Amino acid sequence: MITCKSNNFGVNPADIQFKINESFCQVVLQGRFTVDTTHPDYQAAGVLRITMENFLFRNSHETTVFATNELDGAHDITLTKAWIEKGNILCIKPVMEWESLGEYKIFVASAFIRAIQVRDLEYPQHRELELSFSKGYLNNGHAHCFEYGGWREIIVFGETIDWDETDNVVQLHLASCPYVDADFVPLIYTSDLSRTMGSQFFPCSLHNGVLIINKDGIEDTTGATPKFVKLFLVDVYPEDVI
Numbered sequence: 001m002i003t004c005k006s007n008n009f010g011v012n013p014a015d016i017q018f019k020i021n022e023s024f025c026q027v028v029l030q031g032r033f034t035v036d037t038t039h040p041d042y043q044a045a046g047v048l049r050i051t052m053e054n055f056l057f058r059n060s061h062e063t064t065v066f067a068t069n070e071l072d073g074a075h076d077i078t079l080t081k082a083w084i085e086k087g088n089i090l091c092i093k094p095v096m097e098w099e100s101l102g103e104y105k106i107f108v109a110s111a112f113i114r115a116i117q118v119r120d121l122e123y124p125q126h127r128e129l130e131l132s133f134s135k136g137y138l139n140n141g142h143a144h145c146f147e148y149g150g151w152r153e154i155i156v157f158g159e160t161i162d163w164d165e166t167d168n169v170v171q172l173h174l175a176s177c178p179y180v181d182a183d184f185v186p187l188i189y190t191s192d193l194s195r196t197m198g199s200q201f202f203p204c205s206l207h208n209g210v211l212i213i214n215k216d217g218i219e220d221t222t223g224a225t226p227k228f229v230k231l232f233l234v235d236v237y238p239e240d241v242i
Helices: 040-044 096-101
Strands: 017-022 026-036 048-051 063-069 076-085 089-092 103-113 125-129 131-135 142-148 151-158 169-174 181-189 199-207 210-214 227-234
Touching (some): 026 227, 063 096, 076 199, 096 103, 151 169, 199 227
Antiparallel strands (some): 125 142, 131 169
């Protein structure tokens, strides 16, 4: 776990923490924090800059991170650009269209690839994960896992959702995937391609290979639109858990 030393947009550095797995070619970060769009430092920042401990390489290519609006029961989600520069600064483009909200959340579950890196990418071993359900059902659901030395890329896809009638959840078991842990996972869908706030999502959590999808008061828009999520997550082994 690494903690922010400082930032230029007015958030308490202790509130920005990331799980990390890094090598000479790649850094995987996992973490979530809230930005205050009314703070004068945020309003003056063209790029959100988070100063960390030094990474193993100086600069990265651009990647993407999630931004979510969860005010007043909203479930809006979009992507914004992120990159590493100067060896210890994580840079994130603010979501300018959301500045009037007052706040939104940034969710980092991404891989950052070393810049000026020209080579064939040796992608980690791929496995399709067997799915089973103890509550509800994700129709035509399938999941894939790419794993490599302390991190995994998890992909989950499905079509329609049959909610558990009592708890309004789907409890989905990903076979042979015990060492991933995320309190927040967005299962993304789009009910209207013209939405100005981006896509929508069902909030999920993932612990010990169990993905719990929550309806969370969302209207029943669970029909034909595909639901999906793709995350880079840092492995958590039993000896890491206190």
